[in-house]
Amino acid sequence: MNGTNLLDIRDLRVSPRGMTETAILRGVTFSVAPGETLAVVGESGCGKSMASLAVMGLLPPGLERRSGDILFRGEPLPVDDNTAMRKVRGRRIGMVFQEPMAALNPVYTIGHQVAEVILEHEDISAAEARLRVVELLREVGLPSPDRIIDEYPHRLSGGQRQRVVIAMALACKPDLLIADEPTTALDVTVQAQIMRLLKRAQNELGIAIILITHNLGLVAQMADRVVVMYAGHKVEEASVQTLFASPQHPYTQGLLRATPRPGRRRAGGKPLEEIPGMVPAITDPPSGCRFRPRCPRATRECETVHPAVRQVGDTIVACHHPGRLEAVQ
Amino acid sequence: MSYLGKRLVHVVLTVLGIAIINFFLLQLAPGDAADVLAGEAGTADPEYLANLRREFGLDQPMLHQLWAFLQRLFMFDFGYSYRHNMPVSTLIFERIPATLILVGSSIAMALVFGILLGVVAARTAGRLPDKLISLASLLFYATPPFWIGLMMIVVFSVKLGWTPTGGMSDIISNKTGLAYVLDVMRHLALPAITQAVFYLAIYTRLVRAGMLEVLSLEYIRVARAKGISENRIAYHHALRNAIFPLITVAGTNLGAFLGGAVLTETVFSWPGVGRLMFDAMFQRDLNLLLSILVLSSIFVVLVNLAVDLLYALINPTVELR
Ligand SMILES: Nc1ncnc2c1ncn2[C@@H]1O[C@H](COP(=O)(O)OP(=O)(O)O)[C@@H](O)[C@H]1O
Ligand code: SF4
Ligand SMILES: [Mg+2]
Numbered sequence: 001m002n003g004t005n006l007l008d009i010r011d012l013r014v015s016p017r018g019m020t021e022t023a024i025l026r027g028v029t030f031s032v033a034p035g036e037t038l039a040v041v042g043e044s045g046c047g048k049s050m051a052s053l054a055v056m057g058l059l060p061p062g063l064e065r066r067s068g069d070i071l072f073r074g075e076p077l078p079v080d081d082n083t084a085m086r087k088v089r090g091r092r093i094g095m096v097f098q099e100p101m102a103a104l105n106p107v108y109t110i111g112h113q114v115a116e117v118i119l120e121h122e123d124i125s126a127a128e129a130r131l132r133v134v135e136l137l138r139e140v141g142l143p144s145p146d147r148i149i150d151e152y153p154h155r156l157s158g159g160q161r162q163r164v165v166i167a168m169a170l171a172c173k174p175d176l177l178i179a180d181e182p183t184t185a186l187d188v189t190v191q192a193q194i195m196r197l198l199k200r201a202q203n204e205l206g207i208a209i210i211l212i213t214h215n216l217g218l219v220a221q222m223a224d225r226v227v228v229m230y231a232g233h234k235v236e237e238a239s240v241q242t243l244f245a246s247p248q249h250p251y252t253q254g255l256l257r258a259t260p261r262p263g264r265r266r267a268g269g270k271p272l273e274e275i276p277g278m279v280p281a282i283t284d285p286p287s288g289c290r291f292r293p294r295c296p297r298a299t300r301e302c303e304t305v306h307p308a309v310r311q312v313g314d315t316i317v318a319c320h321h322p323g324r325l326e327a328v329q
Numbered sequence: 330m331s332y333l334g335k336r337l338v339h340v341v342l343t344v345l346g347i348a349i350i351n352f353f354l355l356q357l358a359p360g361d362a363a364d365v366l367a368g369e370a371g372t373a374d375p376e377y378l379a380n381l382r383r384e385f386g387l388d389q390p391m392l393h394q395l396w397a398f399l400q401r402l403f404m405f406d407f408g409y410s411y412r413h414n415m416p417v418s419t420l421i422f423e424r425i426p427a428t429l430i431l432v433g434s435s436i437a438m439a440l441v442f443g444i445l446l447g448v449v450a451a452r453t454a455g456r457l458p459d460k461l462i463s464l465a466s467l468l469f470y471a472t473p474p475f476w477i478g479l480m481m482i483v484v485f486s487v488k489l490g491w492t493p494t495g496g497m498s499d500i501i502s503n504k505t506g507l508a509y510v511l512d513v514m515r516h517l518a519l520p521a522i523t524q525a526v527f528y529l530a531i532y533t534r535l536v537r538a539g540m541l542e543v544l545s546l547e548y549i550r551v552a553r554a555k556g557i558s559e560n561r562i563a564y565h566h567a568l569r570n571a572i573f574p575l576i577t578v579a580g581t582n583l584g585a586f587l588g589g590a591v592l593t594e595t596v597f598s599w600p601g602v603g604r605l606m607f608d609a610m611f612q613r614d615l616n617l618l619l620s621i622l623v624l625s626s627i628f629v630v631l632v633n634l635a636v637d638l639l640y641a642l643i644n645p646t647v648e649l650r
Contacts (some may be wrong), residue, residue, distance in 0.1 A: 106646050107643075
């Protein structure tokens, strides 16, 4: 939004190759300031992962960026130029993925794979890189780093492997870390450890984090700001306090009703409610507002006119009838 | 017992089984060496035949013959070939280098080019190079090797005169050193290519499929997110994993390569064990034939063991038990 942003995504549109009608991202705009944590939330299939892969220039072969700029420190990222992007990936932007069990190459040792990213981007010897790797493994909380460095991935647990992936992502001290559901595949206690690790790394390195998740509990603990996505659109954006205190979009309100919240009364609290219905198929989106078939507040207008993004108080929201809802309080 | 110990017991039992089965199979064939020798001598005199049979032990009960055969086998004594008037072991061991050169170079060719073409095809999947490679491998897969061999003789030897039509080296010019090596290579080219193309086609398809599968895996995306180059991703990250099924299949193909050598060596008059076996078959030199069969089965079983060990060595997720 202004010149001091680390990352600006402007009106990003992504479609399957050769299909002009359907789209996976339909004009998504958001920014990340240096050092902040931006949470991106929404149900599965809303386009969160594709948005982050578009930033890395790593969209799957079947998808392409139709339009929209991605600026890094005010400069357009050369996302269509693989060679140029290689200098960004792993060095300026690190990425952590959802499936730690599948994220490491089974035939190479942990040390080899972490050192690889350092040797790719920095002009240092293999011996120096190894020392750095031992240090990194210690920092991400792996036990006996000088032993585990020579282990193969299959000897590590899911949580340990995710720590290794985080070590790879942080190895070159990037400015931005994109964490795409980093704890979804892990059990709850390990989740909390990994989140603490990310928070600590952020404080020490001053990096910004995009945390993609559908766990609003994590959002409340981790994020400064939140972007809510639905069916390829950003439907709401606000600071984490504003979003939890007064969610404007019916979808956000639905998500909050479906989530146990730390700050919320336990006893006597309303039972959790799922949002009825499902995310529409990208090939067959409803007319007007994409959320209309599931929205308790839908009107005639919602059927014909797609709601534009606008500012309501401290919140950016795309809805014809935004506002507080009794049941959300 | 250690893994290796168990495997070696397995090897011995397999070889024993193969020896016994081959022995009985050959007993089923009509006629024996005595018939052939007598036929060539132009006589059917029963006394002469009986003499021959006694001399070869062919008059003994079948189980006696089997027992004697296994005892000799155990001591690596393969007996005597009356057809060639030479100990069988000398006969076979003389021919082994030629066959090893032929089979070894054709396997190497099939592997190296199969891997290269498979990787290129996978990396250009759906585009022109992939389509050309896939078409070519389909053609080679579907064409009988002996026909490819004959056509290559027609084109390269007869029409173009680039290569000799057969044999392993020039008999007339007595070359030595490097000149000899080059001469053998010139003779080797056609038979080795003939042997290789079918497997080259299989390996290309295998590597292409394996690469496509591995390239879609999460750790490849992770490697890309580290800024690794596409070349390194293909050869260092993907191929290293896509190669495992190839090793397994190539290991089990070894027996087929030896079988193929019978045909190739005959077409190109390559002086190897395959040719020897072919002749032994027609001359009903059953002892020689049986020895070749048993020896090559020992070879195949041992190489399969070596391939399994190699597999475990390069695949850290496999632990030998
Ligand atoms: N390779 C692909 N080709 C076509 N469509 C895809 C591909 N990958 C994902 N999609 C579609 O893109 C949409 C958004 O997916 P994704 O970004 O993974 O969602 P999220 O991360 O929010 O769960 C989904 O509808 C999914 O079906
Ligand atoms: S625009 Fe209408 S249908 Fe869409 S979320 Fe708002 S009220 Fe519901
Ligand atoms: Mg996702």
